[in-house]
Amino acid sequence: MQCIPVRLNRSSYDILVGTGVSDDLEKHLSRAGLCEPFLVISQPRILKAVGKSLKKRFPVVSIPDGERAKSLTTVSRLLDRMVQLKLTRQSTVIAFGGGVVGDVAGFVASIYMRGIAVVQIPTTLLAQVDSSIGGKTGVNHRVAKNLIGTFYQPRLVLSDPLILQMLPEREYASGLYEALKYGVIGDPALFEEFERNTSMLKKRDPEAVERLVARCAAIKAEVVMSDEKESDLRRILNFGHTVGHALEAAALYRRIKHGEAVGYGMVAAARIGRALEKINDWDVHRIENAISSIGRLPALDGVSSKDVLGAIQHDKKVRNGAIHFVLPRTIGSVEITAEVPFEIVREVVKGILNDGKRLFGPG
Numbered sequence: 001m002q003c004i005p006v007r008l009n010r011s012s013y014d015i016l017v018g019t020g021v022s023d024d025l026e027k028h029l030s031r032a033g034l035c036e037p038f039l040v041i042s043q044p045r046i047l048k049a050v051g052k053s054l055k056k057r058f059p060v061v062s063i064p065d066g067e068r069a070k071s072l073t074t075v076s077r078l079l080d081r082m083v084q085l086k087l088t089r090q091s092t093v094i095a096f097g098g099g100v101v102g103d104v105a106g107f108v109a110s111i112y113m114r115g116i117a118v119v120q121i122p123t124t125l126l127a128q129v130d131s132s133i134g135g136k137t138g139v140n141h142r143v144a145k146n147l148i149g150t151f152y153q154p155r156l157v158l159s160d161p162l163i164l165q166m167l168p169e170r171e172y173a174s175g176l177y178e179a180l181k182y183g184v185i186g187d188p189a190l191f192e193e194f195e196r197n198t199s200m201l202k203k204r205d206p207e208a209v210e211r212l213v214a215r216c217a218a219i220k221a222e223v224v225m226s227d228e229k230e231s232d233l234r235r236i237l238n239f240g241h242t243v244g245h246a247l248e249a250a251a252l253y254r255r256i257k258h259g260e261a262v263g264y265g266m267v268a269a270a271r272i273g274r275a276l277e278k279i280n281d282w283d284v285h286r287i288e289n290a291i292s293s294i295g296r297l298p299a300l301d302g303v304s305s306k307d308v309l310g311a312i313q314h315d316k317k318v319r320n321g322a323i324h325f326v327l328p329r330t331i332g333s334v335e336i337t338a339e340v341p342f343e344i345v346r347e348v349v350k351g352i353l354n355d356g357k358r359l360f361g362p363g
């Protein structure tokens, strides 16, 4: 088991990564100074796949499956249940699920009685390497994703590679793209592990997954520690996300999973970097290769470049006029720039959409 400490100004917590770590949940809760009453928040599919023993040990509330659960309606229902169950300020919410559960459960914990403890037990690879760490919580508004939320740190994060064994293939691959991101932004050795060892990672070999999750969690923790509220440094975590988010929005958050969109977004960022002569051809080739070795990205036919570019422009308005791109310089180092001519973005997006039909999509 590996322990990654997250030390922040007003809170500190540990991320424990290890095979079987979630079996010892009670022990870890008590070591973190958390005691009853607990309430587990999860989703039916997750409880069925990996939550049977948890259901016997703790009171459990389910929210609907999928992104649509990230709504104020869910929040309101959960708050009703928490009042009904007489949760106190000493209570602890246990978020048992992927990013959806983590975001919603973290949000309700942050507002119930002005904030009660929350523990994250991420059950998707994406949540283990990303969303369970850093304290961003929230739900969607009909006009934009994640519009309503808080920064609220968990008291403990438990990441168990074994929990990922039942995760559907596409969800798992989606997490691998997000994990690869950390290699490009700051860890050449992690990137090389992808180049050398993709088959072990794809097979979900517990040791390989544990190493991967621990490394990604450590990088995310380091970035969060130096920039808790996402002012500047934390933006490097958005590598692949400018175009990625736009693709998700243009596909109406249905056909493309977040990590897959980030896969395409990283290709886009690498190509933009090359057009601006910030990165050499060989490194762009390595990035594209590593992404396609994870698996085929879903086809993008039906997604129009106009919608994708429109979504990027919309982002620009929301963020006061500048579109920030995180561009790779080499494997392991990136720079943030607002100086990308829109013409280059347009060309690259068109290229990605074409490749999305030919190269990455199902053959």
Ligand SMILES: NC(=O)c1ccc[n+]([C@@H]2O[C@H](COP(=O)([O-])OP(=O)(O)OC[C@H]3O[C@@H](n4cnc5c(N)ncnc54)[C@H](O)[C@@H]3O)[C@@H](O)[C@H]2O)c1
Pocket: 043, 045, 046, 049, 050, 065, 066, 067, 070, 097, 098, 099, 100, 101, 103, 123, 124, 126, 127, 130, 131, 132, 133, 134, 135, 136, 137, 146, 163, 164, 165, 166, 167, 168, 171, 174, 258
């Ligand atoms: N807070 C943050 O910092 C942050 C960062 C990145 C993403 N997010 C959010 O995370 C969400 C996406 O999270 P996600 O990719 O984990 O998706 P998700 O939470 O929807 O989970 C994906 C699917 O896998 C199923 N599942 C989860 N764990 C399983 C398991 N162990 N076995 C079998 N099935 C399982 C779920 O039921 C669901 O159908 C988005 O809403 C995104 O906005 C938040």
Ligand SMILES: [Zn+2]
Pocket: 130, 178, 241, 258, 262
């Ligand atoms: Zn992401």
